[in-house]
Amino acid sequence: MFRPSFLPKQNTGGHRKLRKTAYLDGIRGFAALMVYCLHHQLWAHAFYDGSPALENTFGYNGKYYFAALPFIRTFFSGGHFSVSCFLVLSGYVLAVKPLQLMRQGEYVLLGDNVSASLFKRWLRLYIPIIIVSFMIMCTPHFFGIHMSFEPQKSWKDEVWKWYCDCKNMFFIWDTGNRVINDYHPHIWTIPVEFKGSITIYTALMAVSRMTRDGRLVALCVLWYYFMYITDGSYYCMFVSGMILCDLEMRAAEGTLPRWMRSLEPYKNVIFYTLFTVAILLGGIPSHSIEVSLLKSSPGWYYLAWLKPQAVFDFRWFFxxxxxxxxxxxxxxxxxxxKFFETRFCQHLGRISFMLYLMHGPVLWLLGDRLYCAVGWTIPGHHILLMPWWVGRFPLPQWGPKGLELSFIVCQMILLPVTMWVAEVMTIVVDDSAIKFTAWLYTTPQEMQA
Incomplete structure (x- = not known):
């Protein structure tokens, strides 16, 4: 627990055995780290032109920051790109086993798999959230430490508000896309994850008896519906992940559509082009959801016209x-x-859920005070709530935007602490939730047998 799992253990030889799709875990883990980077950049620079500088393009309003350069900006403000990666990866991973069973004609096992997955999915996603948000809710009342929310007058009132926030978030059939939890605003993606999971399992069962080509056509129609007919860009990402999974399996079988097979000689050029375009589009200006912002951003004017009418927030289309x-x-x-299969990225993948859930509490509890102490002061916030910390250890803000000396020094403390907390919580909370969910699903079946 005290030794990061990505560090090699002594007296172990040979190479690690990786799953065929281990790179997907690496992408998910690295994406979680980019969410961490975005939130810390915006928090520390909140009073110092943070979001307008870091979440707009290079040259916007005549400002030319290194952190806003194409490709480079991913490491500073790539958190929104990361969320889209989470959703596509979820669609891919959730579809792997059901698609394999379809190909084998194991429809009884397919039903068992989807049944188990549906039962476990809610518990798998929400048990850690219940625990983490409860800990956050208790902190101001038990320890007198200010967090990111305005506490209620008593702990009893706080528990009631926490309960109301949680039950509203658990009800996924609300017509709104985002359900904000005051105790942990970052978890707005979890209801989206659960709704996307139901979309995947429902679609898979609906197309399970179709031919390969019929299944692909049906999923593409569903993709078109989410992207161009209704404002379902989040769920379009899940469907895209499912389609990618199906195409990868067909590629391994040699059963891709003929027009795709004809592109085989050009695959290196195609995939390098896709990778380059992915990083460029991942740097979409995110400071505002107004299309006028996109049209006024250098290099994005013509791309802005590609946004479908049905998509309200242009960012998620790109x-x-x-x-x-x-x-x-x-x-x-x-x-x-190979990069995403490295030990470090695989470690990030293992702790990715807890890194996503815990980087916020560490930021609010420790990061807020460290940034305040070295000089990143927000007058209406720090001076009123934590005056002792204001300028306690002042450091110069030398360096380019996002890489200032005082910011880097804080990261030398905050990043290791966050990684350690995420690993501990993975072992204590996340792994336990997975085991409990499996036990809860299998125990009634064993009793019946």
Missing amino acids: LHWAAVFLVASVPHIQWAK
Whole structure:
């Protein structure tokens, strides 16, 4: 627990045995790290032109920041790109086993698999959230430490508000896309994950008896519906992941559509192009959802006209393509695949859920105070709520935007602490939730037997 799992253990030889799709875990883990980077950049620079500088393009309003350069900007403001990757990856991973069973004609096992997956999915996603949000909710009342929310007058009132926030988030059939939890705003993606999971399992069962080509056509029609007829860009990403999974399996079988097979001689050029376009589109200006912002951003004017009428938030249309192109291209680019299969990226993949859930609490609990202490002060926030920390250890803000000395020094503390907390919570909370969910599903069956 105290030794990061990505560090090699002593007296172990040979190479690690990786699953065929291990690179997907690496992408998910690295994406979680990019979410961490985005939230820390925006929090520390909130009073210092943070979001307008880091979430707009290079040259916007005559400002030329290194952190806003194409490709480079992914490491500073790639958190939205990461979310789209999460959704595409979920669609891919959730579809693997059902698609394999379809190909084998094992329809009884397919029903068993989808049944088990549906039962476990809610518990798998929400048990860690219940635990983490409860801990956050208790912190101001038990320890007198200010977090990111305005506490209620008593712990009893806080528990009731926490309960109301949670039950509203658990009800996924709300017509809105986002359900914000005051105790943990970052978990707005979890209801989307659960709704997307139901979309995947329902679609798979609906097309399970179709031919290969019929299944592909049906899934493409569903993709078109989500992207161009209704404002379902989040769920379009799940369907895209499912389609990618199906195409990868067909490629391994040699049963791709003829027009795709005809492109085989050009696959290196195609996949390198897709990878490059993915990184460029992943840097979509994200400071505002107004299309006028996109049209006024250098290099994005003509692309802005591609946004479908049905998509309200233009960012997710472009981020959808960015994530799809990335996930599609990585397994066919040797150096990229090897990077995401490194021990470090695999470690990030293992702790990715807890890294996503815990980087916020660590930021609010420790990061907020460290940034305040070295000089990243937000007057209306720090001076009122934590005056002792204001300028306690002042450091110069030398360096380019996003790489200032005082920011880097804080990261030398915050990143290791966050990684360690995420690993501990993975072992204590996430792994336990998985085991409990499996036990809860199998125990009634054993009792019946």
